[in-house]
Amino acid sequence: MNRRLENLLNTASRARLLVAACVLGLIALTLMSWSLFDQGWIPVMMAMSIGQGIGTLSFVLFLLVVVIDLRKATFRPSMPHDAPTNKDK
Amino acid sequence: MHVSPLSWIALACAVVAAVIMLLYLVYRPPLDTKTKGFLALGLGVLPIMTALIGNVEGLRATESQAFCGSCHTMDLHIADANDPDSMGLAAIHSRTKMFGDRSCYVCHKDYGMYGYALTKLGGMGHVYYFLTDYAWEDVHDSVPRIHIARPFRNDNCMQCHSTSGRLWNEVADHQGLLEDLRAGQTSCASAGCHGYAHPFSKAAEEEGI
Numbered sequence: 001m002n003r004r005l006e007n008l009l010n011t012a013s014r015a016r017l018l019v020a021a022c023v024l025g026l027i028a029l030t031l032m033s034w035s036l037f038d039q040g041w042i043p044v045m046m047a048m049s050i051g052q053g054i055g056t057l058s059f060v061l062f063l064l065v066v067v068i069d070l071r072k073a074t075f076r077p078s079m080p081h082d083a084p085t086n087k088d089k
Numbered sequence: 090m091h092v093s094p095l096s097w098i099a100l101a102c103a104v105v106a107a108v109i110m111l112l113y114l115v116y117r118p119p120l121d122t123k124t125k126g127f128l129a130l131g132l133g134v135l136p137i138m139t140a141l142i143g144n145v146e147g148l149r150a151t152e153s154q155a156f157c158g159s160c161h162t163m164d165l166h167i168a169d170a171n172d173p174d175s176m177g178l179a180a181i182h183s184r185t186k187m188f189g190d191r192s193c194y195v196c197h198k199d200y201g202m203y204g205y206a207l208t209k210l211g212g213m214g215h216v217y218y219f220l221t222d223y224a225w226e227d228v229h230d231s232v233p234r235i236h237i238a239r240p241f242r243n244d245n246c247m248q249c250h251s252t253s254g255r256l257w258n259e260v261a262d263h264q265g266l267l268e269d270l271r272a273g274q275t276s277c278a279s280a281g282c283h284g285y286a287h288p289f290s291k292a293a294e295e296e297g298i
Contacts, residue, residue: 039156059133
């Protein structure tokens with residue numbers, strides 16, 4: 001499982017992940033908005049189960065992109081070392 | 090259709106989030122900090138707001154009579170509860186403001202510590218039975234088969250009728266059965282006492298059997 005995730009983080013296309021996240025997000029928002037106007041059992045249950053499930057998946061994909069970016073970033077220590085001087089040589 | 094102010098806020102969040110997502114899908118801007126900031130709003134903050142408000146509104150909706158009546162199986166029960174000429178317990182109580190358009194929930198909810206969650210779990214049971222059995226059946230065929238999951242608890246009646254008032258205790262039957270009523274041994278909503286909550290359904294049940 002960890003190896004699969006590692007592989008995904010190394011090879012996944014951020015643009016594709018975001019497109020998937022946006023499409024899923026739009027579907028989730030449609031389902032959730034439907035229940036605001038029609039409060040029968042089908043819209044309410046769709047919104048609170050499938051809608052929120054798809055919405056969560058969409059957000060997780062976005063977080064995956066953030067993690068991919070963070071893994072590629074180079075972080076400097078908060079206090080950079082002093083530059084070497086002639087005396088050090 | 091009544092849409093609450095809270096729902097309008099949820100809808101506004103959903104619209105802004107959808108616009109952000111659509112703009113990303115159409116223009117595909119470079120993934121810099123600014124783009125990711127907008128996407129965090131469009132894919133995270135705003136949909137979460139919509140979902141949270143949707144939960145509040147959705148759970149509130151589940152307490153309404155209209156929600157219970159959104160399954161055709163409940164059509165006759167709702168019609169009876171709202172019938173101004175009916176003298177069934179459900180109808181009498183539905184005519185009071187405290188029950189009103191929430192009468193199904195006020196009577197049938199579980200008043201225990203975990204009552205809200207248990208009531209919702211019970212509701213999921215109703216969905217299960219509806220989808221696996223009643224959905225394809227005419228309401229008139231269903232009525233004889235519909236029955237309450239467990240006997241109606243006097244505790245629910247006693248949320249309002251405390252059994253300790255003077256007027257209540259002046260009724261001879263109440264006096265004689267006081268302990269039984271409080272212990273739930275004799276049901277308030279039974280044929281010999283105040284009658285069934287939905288009398289029409291009992292007649293149908295007897296005919297069906």
